[in-house]
Amino acid sequence: MTNFTNNNIVWLVDATTYTKSLDSRLKGMKQVFYSLKSLAKKCKELDTVLYSDKTFSAGLLRIATILDSNGYEVYYVHIEKAIEALLNDTYPMPNIVAFSAVCPTVDLCSEFTNFIKNINPNVKAVIGGPQAFVAPNTLKKRYKAFDDVISESDCNAASRVVGRVVTYDQGGNFLNYRLLPDNINKYCLNIATYLGCEYSCGFCIEPLMPKQIMPLDGGITSFLSELVPNKLIHVCDTSLGGSYFRALRVLEEMRMINHNKFLSCDLRYDFIDENTIIGLKKAGFVEVNIGIDSYNSSISGKATFAEMTRRLQMIRKYSNLYVSVYLVSGLPGYDHEQFILNKDMISILYGERLVDQIKHHIYVPYPTDHNHKYNSKVIIATDDWTKYDRQSFPVYRLQTMDSDEIWEWYLEIERHINDKWRESLGKTKEEIQAEPTHIDYNLAYYK
Numbered sequence: 001m002t003n004f005t006n007n008n009i010v011w012l013v014d015a016t017t018y019t020k021s022l023d024s025r026l027k028g029m030k031q032v033f034y035s036l037k038s039l040a041k042k043c044k045e046l047d048t049v050l051y052s053d054k055t056f057s058a059g060l061l062r063i064a065t066i067l068d069s070n071g072y073e074v075y076y077v078h079i080e081k082a083i084e085a086l087l088n089d090t091y092p093m094p095n096i097v098a099f100s101a102v103c104p105t106v107d108l109c110s111e112f113t114n115f116i117k118n119i120n121p122n123v124k125a126v127i128g129g130p131q132a133f134v135a136p137n138t139l140k141k142r143y144k145a146f147d148d149v150i151s152e153s154d155c156n157a158a159s160r161v162v163g164r165v166v167t168y169d170q171g172g173n174f175l176n177y178r179l180l181p182d183n184i185n186k187y188c189l190n191i192a193t194y195l196g197c198e199y200s201c202g203f204c205i206e207p208l209m210p211k212q213i214m215p216l217d218g219g220i221t222s223f224l225s226e227l228v229p230n231k232l233i234h235v236c237d238t239s240l241g242g243s244y245f246r247a248l249r250v251l252e253e254m255r256m257i258n259h260n261k262f263l264s265c266d267l268r269y270d271f272i273d274e275n276t277i278i279g280l281k282k283a284g285f286v287e288v289n290i291g292i293d294s295y296n297s298s299i300s301g302k303a304t305f306a307e308m309t310r311r312l313q314m315i316r317k318y319s320n321l322y323v324s325v326y327l328v329s330g331l332p333g334y335d336h337e338q339f340i341l342n343k344d345m346i347s348i349l350y351g352e353r354l355v356d357q358i359k360h361h362i363y364v365p366y367p368t369d370h371n372h373k374y375n376s377k378v379i380i381a382t383d384d385w386t387k388y389d390r391q392s393f394p395v396y397r398l399q400t401m402d403s404d405e406i407w408e409w410y411l412e413i414e415r416h417i418n419d420k421w422r423e424s425l426g427k428t429k430e431e432i433q434a435e436p437t438h439i440d441y442n443l444a445y446y447k
């Protein structure tokens with residue numbers, strides 16, 4: 001084991017993704033789903049786009065970048081490689097470990113902290129990331145292993161990590177990708193032009209995250225030269241640019257950069273009009289993701305299905321964009337009738353060729369410190385945070401449905417998505433089975 005020799009060694013431990021075993025029935029359906037995805041991408045001539053199955057946390061890399069520029073010796077490690085790295089002396093023994101975690105990985109971070117403190121009790125361990133942003137007090141009470149829970153970002157967070165004020169004068173959105181364990185081209189590249197969300201849709205806790213205006217180019221110009229051709233870059237703003245008019249400015253900025261790459265983004269339904277669609281095309285976007293969540297707008301807090309279809313038709317009229325929408329099963333307010341309405345909606349979306357793909361996950365009532373408007377509408381069945389996963393058996397029940405019913409309907413919707421997708425592509429089951437799966441990080445982390 002490496003000796004403790006330097007006060008400036010910081011491990012930044014990325015626990016924002018995790019490996020999860022899927023239910024065996026769901027696993028079979030996901031394999032079909034990813035074969036269908038491969039076919040759908042070919043139909044849109046996107047099979048040459050370079051997607052990736054690895055991710056990293058931009059927030060954590062930003063802290064690594066700041067600390068590195070302040071003279072700290074930083075190592076970016078994925079949580080699932082952390083123990084191995086420690087036992088194999090892959091990196092020098094840290095003085096500080098800083099985690100970025102989502103709800104299901106906090107236990108793992110706590111276990112790693114206990115493990116490393118058994119070796120060296122002087123190691124300082126801090127935790128931040130999405131779960132710390134929405135539930136810092138709950139997290140402090142629940143986990144005693146951490147020395148600090150950080151619900152700040154950038155220089156403020158970096159200062160809390162090392163316990164002294166650090167500054168950063170390179171400005172902008174500069175991330176030092178060389179600090180990642182692998183080459184930049186091996187990762188899904190997420191850039192942001194706006195962090196947080198100004199909206200407040202039904203169940204979503206994103207508005208609890210801090211808001212921050214980022215550069216209009218999302219920092220893309222600082223690393224373009226390092227990317228291989230055909231690389232996909234995803235603008236991960238929850239609502240592009242933060243508002244409709246800023247979205248147009250982002251699109252104009254992207255158009256002016258001769259990036260020669262493929263772009264994708266998430267887009268709010270009410271940003272979709274002729275201006276944004278043409279702007280997306282001119283800026284090099286090939287794919288958009290749109291949240292529909294549920295047929296019933298009083299459940300989703302978004303538009304009616306009639307309004308959604310009008311906007312989707314507009315995309316079809318003015319572009320050849322690959323349109324992916326997502327649904328959430330088991331939201332408060334769901335009953336059998338709502339699931340049937342969602343099935344009809346899926347039949348229409350594929351039958352009328354309004355979309356190229358429908359993603360689907362199960363509602364997760366993530367713990368927050370705040371009294372979220374949905375808290376009173378769900379009955380929590382387990383407080384085991386490792387089970388708070390979007391592709392797993394529900395951790396709650398509703399007044400209207402128990403957990404088993406929600407799960408069986410979830411599988412039924414998943415099956416229906418595959419069936420209607422296959423029909424819309426005009427393929428037989430045998431043809432789908434022969435198709436290789438389109439690997440992306442969703443599949444890579446679910447085994």
Ligand code: SF4
Nearest residue numbers: 197199201204206238
């Ligand atoms: S669903 Fe999207 S637009 Fe609505 S609050 Fe959440 S992140 Fe914002």
